[in-house]
Amino acid sequence: MNRRTIVAALVAAAAFSAATVAAQSLTGTWELSQQTQRGARTSTLVLVQEGAELSGTLTLTLGGRRGGGGGGGGGSQEVTVEEGMVSDNNFSFSITLSFGGNSITQEYSGTFDGDSMEGEIAGGGRRGGGGGPRPFTGTRGD
Numbered sequence: 001m002n003r004r005t006i007v008a009a010l011v012a013a014a015a016f017s018a019a020t021v022a023a024q025s026l027t028g029t030w031e032l033s034q035q036t037q038r039g040a041r042t043s044t045l046v047l048v049q050e051g052a053e054l055s056g057t058l059t060l061t062l063g064g065r066r067g068g069g070g071g072g073g074g075g076s077q078e079v080t081v082e083e084g085m086v087s088d089n090n091f092s093f094s095i096t097l098s099f100g101g102n103s104i105t106q107e108y109s110g111t112f113d114g115d116s117m118e119g120e121i122a123g124g125g126r127r128g129g130g131g132g133p134r135p136f137t138g139t140r141g142d
Contacts, residue, residue, distance in 0.1 A: 028141070033136065053084060106121050107122045108120075
């Protein structure tokens, strides 16, 4: 093979690879999982990707206080995905949780490949403190 043929093959392979990544979309229903001090917690993320922008909702199941005492804000809460962005296979968005007259913002960021994602949640940790980023994983169900 001559040098031009090799270079042409490499350029074509790179273009095909880039087109495959660009063609991926986060649109769909995702089940997110994260480990907490109380065990595994799942939530449902519904995303719509339009170009580099993300919109959608996240439905979380919120726990009550330890020991079964009420007032911990138990039940589920659906929140709007805000400031959602996608670049290549990276994504980020934020949500704002509201309960008991308080609001907490959490920022999600990570990477995706096909029907799987992984990333970190920053902000809104225990007792309102940010703490460190908390890992999560997700799989697309539709």
